[in-house]
Amino acid sequence: MNSAGVGNVRGTSDPGKPGGVRISRFLGRPIVNSNADNLTVPQFGPPMRPAPTQDTVDLRRLLIALWRRKWLIVGATVIGMLIAYAIVSRLTPQYTARASVMLDPRTVQVVTSDEIISDLTLNNSVVDTELAVLRSNLLLEQVIASFGPGELDPIDPANDPPGLLSRLRGAIGLGGSGGGAEGASAPITQEERRMRRLLVSMRRKVTVWREGQSYLLSIGVTTTDAVLSKEIANRIAETYISSQIEQRSATIRSASSFLTERVEEIRASVEAAEAAVEEFRRSQLETAGVSAETLEQQLLELSSQVSVAKADLASVKSRFDRIQTLIDAEGIEAASELLSSPLVVALREQLLALRREDADLATRLGPEHPQRQRLQAQIDAIVEDLAAEVRKIVAGLRNDAEVAQIRSESLESSLSEIEERAGAMSRSSLELRQLEREAEAIRSIYQMMLERLNETRSVEQLQRADARMVNTAQVPGAPSAPRTTLFSVLGGTVGFMIGVIAALAGAISTRGFNRASEIERSFGITVLTSLPLGAWRSLRGMQKSIQKLPYQPFADRLRILRENIRPRHISGTQRTVLITSSVPGEGKTTTAVGLATVEGLAHRRCVLLDFDLRRSNLGRELEYDPQGGGDLTALLRGECNVEAAVHRVDPFGFDLITTRGRNPQLIDDTSVERLREVIKDLESRYEMVIVDTPPVLLVADTLTLVGLIDTVLMVVKQTTTRRNAVQDTLRTVEDAGARSIGLVMSMVDSRDEQETYGTSGDYSYANR
Numbered sequence: 001m002n003s004a005g006v007g008n009v010r011g012t013s014d015p016g017k018p019g020g021v022r023i024s025r026f027l028g029r030p031i032v033n034s035n036a037d038n039l040t041v042p043q044f045g046p047p048m049r050p051a052p053t054q055d056t057v058d059l060r061r062l063l064i065a066l067w068r069r070k071w072l073i074v075g076a077t078v079i080g081m082l083i084a085y086a087i088v089s090r091l092t093p094q095y096t097a098r099a100s101v102m103l104d105p106r107t108v109q110v111v112t113s114d115e116i117i118s119d120l121t122l123n124n125s126v127v128d129t130e131l132a133v134l135r136s137n138l139l140l141e142q143v144i145a146s147f148g149p150g151e152l153d154p155i156d157p158a159n160d161p162p163g164l165l166s167r168l169r170g171a172i173g174l175g176g177s178g179g180g181a182e183g184a185s186a187p188i189t190q191e192e193r194r195m196r197r198l199l200v201s202m203r204r205k206v207t208v209w210r211e212g213q214s215y216l217l218s219i220g221v222t223t224t225d226a227v228l229s230k231e232i233a234n235r236i237a238e239t240y241i242s243s244q245i246e247q248r249s250a251t252i253r254s255a256s257s258f259l260t261e262r263v264e265e266i267r268a269s270v271e272a273a274e275a276a277v278e279e280f281r282r283s284q285l286e287t288a289g290v291s292a293e294t295l296e297q298q299l300l301e302l303s304s305q306v307s308v309a310k311a312d313l314a315s316v317k318s319r320f321d322r323i324q325t326l327i328d329a330e331g332i333e334a335a336s337e338l339l340s341s342p343l344v345v346a347l348r349e350q351l352l353a354l355r356r357e358d359a360d361l362a363t364r365l366g367p368e369h370p371q372r373q374r375l376q377a378q379i380d381a382i383v384e385d386l387a388a389e390v391r392k393i394v395a396g397l398r399n400d401a402e403v404a405q406i407r408s409e410s411l412e413s414s415l416s417e418i419e420e421r422a423g424a425m426s427r428s429s430l431e432l433r434q435l436e437r438e439a440e441a442i443r444s445i446y447q448m449m450l451e452r453l454n455e456t457r458s459v460e461q462l463q464r465a466d467a468r469m470v471n472t473a474q475v476p477g478a479p480s481a482p483r484t485t486l487f488s489v490l491g492g493t494v495g496f497m498i499g500v501i502a503a504l505a506g507a508i509s510t511r512g513f514n515r516a517s518e519i520e521r522s523f524g525i526t527v528l529t530s531l532p533l534g535a536w537r538s539l540r541g542m543q544k545s546i547q548k549l550p551y552q553p554f555a556d557r558l559r560i561l562r563e564n565i566r567p568r569h570i571s572g573t574q575r576t577v578l579i580t581s582s583v584p585g586e587g588k589t590t591t592a593v594g595l596a597t598v599e600g601l602a603h604r605r606c607v608l609l610d611f612d613l614r615r616s617n618l619g620r621e622l623e624y625d626p627q628g629g630g631d632l633t634a635l636l637r638g639e640c641n642v643e644a645a646v647h648r649v650d651p652f653g654f655d656l657i658t659t660r661g662r663n664p665q666l667i668d669d670t671s672v673e674r675l676r677e678v679i680k681d682l683e684s685r686y687e688m689v690i691v692d693t694p695p696v697l698l699v700a701d702t703l704t705l706v707g708l709i710d711t712v713l714m715v716v717k718q719t720t721t722r723r724n725a726v727q728d729t730l731r732t733v734e735d736a737g738a739r740s741i742g743l744v745m746s747m748v749d750s751r752d753e754q755e756t757y758g759t760s761g762d763y764s765y766a767n768r
Helices: 059-068 070-089 124-134 137-146 164-171 180-185 190-205 226-288 292-330 332-336 342-361 370-428 430-460 484-508 516-523 539-548 553-565 588-601 632-637 672-685 701-706 723-735 750-757
Strands: 095-103 206-210 216-223 467-471 527-532 576-581 606-610 647-649 654-657 688-692 711-717 741-748
Touching: 059 070, 059 484, 070 484, 095 124, 095 226, 124 206, 124 216, 124 226, 137 190, 137 226, 190 206, 190 216, 216 226, 226 430, 226 467, 292 332, 292 370, 332 370, 342 370, 516 527, 516 723, 516 741, 527 553, 539 553, 539 588, 553 588, 553 711, 553 741, 576 588, 576 672, 576 701, 576 723, 588 606, 588 654, 588 688, 588 711, 588 741, 606 672, 632 672, 672 688, 672 701, 701 723, 711 723, 723 741
Parallel strands: 527 741, 576 688, 576 711, 606 654, 606 688, 711 741
Antiparallel strands: 095 216, 095 467, 206 216, 647 654
């Protein structure tokens, strides 16, 4: 047959070189300078620009590939969660209880003296030290000792079931008491072994930490017993606080004992010093006859008396001298005015009265008058009495002055004597004063120590710890470990990551082709069309879907395929199409039936010739039952004509010729000339003859028919058909004498269709 409408270029090859360069005829617009392995495609029609090579990662397509494998990711996530849940469910629940203590720098100032024991000056180093104390062996040993027998059995490693390592050691004879050389040199009692086990176990189960930068210390205990976790946490906090109080009390008791002994020693020293002072005073009194205090008192009294005597003497002498001076100067009568004696005052008054009377008479009487003579005699008598009285008083003053002089001299003499005695006693009292100073110093020390002792005894009853409990541990309501939800989520996350990695690996390392452009870049062949994956389950379902929605994407792609294989410049020359694939399951039969259905619905004469003689189900699917009673076997053997073997597939408008049963030997039993005659006869009757053949790489029947058909369409399933399978199929078909070859990508994901063509719905112009 003439195939000039498609191309008539013969291929050449170099058989001496494996996979040598070969020139073939391919249908459509070939891509020049292809990257196909050892394949070179000749020019056919207008040249097509080579598809660009994509070296970058298409993130959108990668996400689409992940979405396609979403059930793989979901399944891996669910499996990861189930595995994690199963593992966690087999673990023994752990319960964590937490108690909190606060380091309190505040002090209660009951006494005003210095502290016996200073309080903590809190800083980071002190807080770290207190954290170490909470986990110290001594504290934990006190906590262990506070529990009764058997109460700590849940955390005793001796009660745990033997692990795999212990069983292996026992099996090979390495088990034993574990005492070794240490046990031989230092025997350990059962109680000591138990204490060591519990101590190691408790250190593992107790966690102590600081809450941020605060002075709050938290104590966490994790065991398999919720109540025991609570008890251990509270016991640790209580023991820590009580140990602080006990340490303070012990220190104060030690200080009190020291102060008591010291006070007794100083008391003895005070008594000895005071006794020495008293003894010295007694000997001094015996020697001086009077005590220093008495002598000092006498000295003070005599000094006072001497001063008084001298003052009296000066006063008496001054008065006497003034009166005597006035008598000598003006007479006794003038001196009487200085005297305050009642008699002198009375005499002066009488004298004044008589003189007034005389002065009055002098105005009337002369000096010789008897009355005046008599009055003058009275005046003279009074003057004489006044002089006598003044002389008497002056004599008394003289006597008083002499007595005062004598008394003053006597007192001064006594004062001098006592001063001499006081000086002598003062000189002998230097040693006494030294003894008194020593006694006073010892007495001061004694007083201070006695006060400190009393304060220490008082403070002992007021001791408080540097920490206080602010949060008591409670019985945990739920296990703290294993955290089923968290581990399940973690397992799901790991499963999700594994699923994503597997999906990415599957998307990146796919064995086949994801897009038609990949085939074109690999083999330099234009893909005639890409058929989307349909939702039907059978060939009948596919045909009904095309009949119901004639303009759906699948039907339109079949029309595109029909137009691509139909010659555009010579009519009626390319009528036979062979549809095959590399391996089964790639959709070649669906493509053949769909193409025939589209032709039939377009009212074109079309026949579908089924040469898949081993696994074909077309007869059963399309209810093959020709009225003439023949079939393909009879037709090829010449037992019937074409009309007898044809079955009309209604209501889809195309004819079907197949076998009534499987006949794998039919091609081998039929000559090539007979096959050519039958095909030529069908070409004269139909506008298109579609031949469905078995996979090329599995069955050789297709190779017998390749040279008899105008066009070979090879179906490639998206992401499934291996690249090397496509290459081997192309070479095999070419070697079999194929006139022209075209490629069809089948079962394309509709999401790729949306990405490429923008829609996957019905794009019909019919009335809706």
